[in-house]
Amino acid sequence: MPYSYRALLGACAVGALATSAMAETITVATVNNGDMIRMQGMMEDFTAQHPDIEVEWVTLEENVLRQRVTQDVATGGGQFDVMTIGNYEVPIWGERGWLLALDDLPEGYDADDLIPSIREALSVDGTLYALPFYGESAFVMYRKDLAEAAGVSIPEEPTWAQIKEAAAAMTDKDAGVYGICLRGKPGWGENMAFISAMANSYGARWFDMDWKPQFDSEEWQAAFKDYLEMMTNYGPPGASSNGFNENLSLFQQGKCGMWIDATVAAGFVTDPEESTVADKVGYAVFPNKEGVDNHGNWLWSWNLGIPQSSDSPDAAKAFVAWATSKEYTQLVAEKQGWRAAPPGTRTSLYKNSTYIEEAPFATLTKQTMDAATPEKPSVQDVPYVGAQFVSIPEFQGIGTAVGQQFSAALAGQVDADTALNNAQQLTQREMMKAGYIK
Known part of the structure; x- marks a missing residue:
């Protein structure tokens, strides 16, 4: 093998090791339902946008998830950087100072597009403390x-x-x-x-x-x-x-x-x-x-929140903004069809005629949530x-x-x-x- 080629390979290897060493790892605790499993299959898009962030998943049955994240956030354990939590926990934990305020979202996130009842359920004194991945009645x-x-x-x-x-x-x-x-x-x-x-x-x-x-x-x-x-x-x-x-x-x-x-x-x-x-x-x-x-009629949302104990709050914010964005919804629709789009969080989804046509349940979902x-x-x-x-x-x-x-x-x-x-x-x-x- 020519020396110049070996040198190039060596440089690439060193570069890859350096990139890996610089990558920031966040741990996401999530529930083992279909939408959250689907998200894990979409991570190639997030990685392309954020090559400096690695995501580790802890996927748990619903009752176990609730027990684990509650214990971690209450004790400041720092085991998780992102937690999948419901609209029951968010206002209680936000008021106690256990969650980071999400008042500095990336430009273009369009928080005003969130369905008002969902946004209100995730806010304390007008400040969001989690972002909704999907909503339901x-x-x-x-x-x-x-x-x-x-x-x-x-x-x-x-x-x-x-x-x-x-x-x-x-x-x-x-x-x-x-x-x-x-x-x-x-x-x-x-x-x-x-x-x-x-x-x-x-x-x-x-x-x-x-x-x-x-x-x-x-x-x-x-x-x-x-x-x-x-x-x-x-x-x-x-x-x-x-x-x-x-x-x-x-x-x-x-x-x-x-x-x-x-x-x-x-x-x-x-x-x-x-x-x-x-x-x-x-x-x-x-x-x-x-x-x-x-x-x-019940009102529920699974949401992504960031505990105060996270050592990587900026990387965690980048992830939760990506996972709950309009662009993520579009990504799911492109790969698996509009029927699979995360429902119940954004007003714009229910103004999308293609979604309404392809998802026969969409209109009644919005009606029951309202x-x-x-x-x-x-x-x-x-x-x-x-x-x-x-x-x-x-x-x-x-x-x-x-x-x-x-x-x-x-x-x-x-x-x-x-x-x-x-x-x-x-x-x-x-x-x-x-x-x-x-």
């Missing part, structure tokens, strides 16, 4: 072919009585088809997100105006017992272990007549490469109990904010403990009355301990 996804074969129709605004009737008609356990799939896995953001929204649609509330728990109310009794009845009679086996991802898989495999869950799921159930029922899905708004003017009223989640007066959660620091522990009681009832380990009574007692005890109840 909840609605009914159902198999149009199974409903037609069973002789039932799902109206655009169904009641729970109509849902129960349809679930019974579409259930064919011999064929491995279950009329309804709902979350049963315990967790404040798993089964309790759904059950809290369902309870709201029955006219229930977590607390009265004196912060006294309400699980002994008629509304909670009716909602929870209907939930158990539907899941016991028409739901899949092992439902007490099923969360969002598990039910998504069941629906994609054609095993669910209906699935009532996050609107973001629609992009995956209509993906012909992943879903066997992609062309057979219909949509309806979240049900209500007849006579109750509340469709249980209808969400986290400032008044129940028809009764409440002292808290939050549609499918209660926006107080103690809710993370209380909601998970109640979720464990309700999951145990679904598994047949306790009856409904025992689960509700246990939920009432443990919630009251924790609220007294925290000083809400004198």
Whole structure:
């Protein structure tokens, strides 16, 4: 080999080593859902723009993610530079000074394009403390072919009585088809997100105006017992272990007549490469109990925030700005189609006629998000904010403990009355301990 060529190779090797040595590494903690996994497949674009930043991923199941990032941010552990967190955590952690303010976003980011309700949910005193990757409410996804074969129709605004009737008609356990799939896995953001929204649609509330728990109310009794009845009679086996991802898989495999869950799921159930029922899905708004003017609309977003303990705040800001930008949405659309675009965060997406045409769920998603009223989640007066959660620091522990009681009832380990009574007692005890109840 000529000397000059060997010298050139050596220089290149030294240059590559120098670039690698200078690269700044950030660690991103994220949830193991489809949109966040998809982002990891788009990293070539980020690396091309930021060759001096390397990204390491820690991808975790939802309940584990929440536990890990909460512990890290509360102790200033510095394990993560970017955290995937919800609109429950952001205002609480931002107010406590645990998150970096994102008031110096890159030129062209266009924060004014963020959907106002999402932006407000991620702000403290007008300052953003996280950027939204996707937003959602909840609605009914159902198999149009199974409903037609069973002789039932799902109206655009169904009641729970109509849902129960349809679930019974579409259930064919011999064929491995279950009329309804709902979350049963315990967790404040798993089964309790759904059950809290369902309870709201029955006219229930977590607390009265004196912060006294309400699980002994008629509304909670009716909602929870209907939930158990539907899941016991028409739901899949092992439902007490099923969360969002598990039910998504069941629906994609054609095993669910209906699935009532996050609107973001629609992009995956209509993906012909992943879903066997992609062309057979219909949509309806979240049900209500007849006579109750509340469709249980929740409002949620998965967001990227930067803990104060990060050693690489500038690199972390570059990443979260890229991942939540309009350009990222365009990148996804180019590679996987507009149906796959992260929904529910930017006004401009819902003015895009191509997206509206290619994503049959888009209009109803925006409609349900706009209808969400986290400032008044129940028809009764409440002292808290939050549609499918209660926006107080103690809710993370209380909601998970109640979720464990309700999951145990679904598994047949306790009856409904025992689960509700246990939920009432443990919630009251924790609220007294925290000083809400004198």
